[in-house]
Amino acid sequence: MAATWRKRWLPSLPLSVTVFCFWLLMNDEISVGQVVMALVLALVIPPFAARLDREFARIGRLRSVPRMLGVLLWDIVQANVTVALQVLGPERKIRPGFIWVPLDIDNIHGIAALTSIITLTPGTVSSALSDDRRHLLVHVLNLDDADAVIRQIKTRYEAPLMEIFP
Numbered sequence: 001m002a003a004t005w006r007k008r009w010l011p012s013l014p015l016s017v018t019v020f021c022f023w024l025l026m027n028d029e030i031s032v033g034q035v036v037m038a039l040v041l042a043l044v045i046p047p048f049a050a051r052l053d054r055e056f057a058r059i060g061r062l063r064s065v066p067r068m069l070g071v072l073l074w075d076i077v078q079a080n081v082t083v084a085l086q087v088l089g090p091e092r093k094i095r096p097g098f099i100w101v102p103l104d105i106d107n108i109h110g111i112a113a114l115t116s117i118i119t120l121t122p123g124t125v126s127s128a129l130s131d132d133r134r135h136l137l138v139h140v141l142n143l144d145d146a147d148a149v150i151r152q153i154k155t156r157y158e159a160p161l162m163e164i165f166p
Helices: 002-009 013-025 032-050 065-088 108-120 146-164
Strands: 097-102 124-129 135-140
Touching: 013 032, 065 108, 065 146, 097 146, 108 124, 108 135, 108 146, 135 146
Parallel strands: none
Antiparallel strands: 097 135, 124 135
């Protein structure tokens, strides 16, 4: 009986403690009212969070992480120079556009990493993920060759991420 009560009202004790502590940390003062509010939130939020559909990260081989980070850093440096030249150059030479990148990766954590990498790289922004998680909408500052951009995203980022997040 006690275990059922605890599971119902405290499905995740660590989450309750975290919510309680963060509420107190986010306020200017610690008063009785703030402690009561932190306690209420610590009791109310975890049962709702427990109902969410969770996808846990599956981690595969990490040996491609250093190489991918090196590629990403190099691409960020190159993209910064390219974007600076485009922005400082004639505006008529910039052809922004959207492209749908077909995804082979199906792990939501890998997709999240891919969207972050794309957005970190100057000149590209992840805009939307299709409902079936099979296509990613990307805005490109200067879209000369959509197929080349797709190929670059898939080979330089998606392929290594598929090893990390199988």
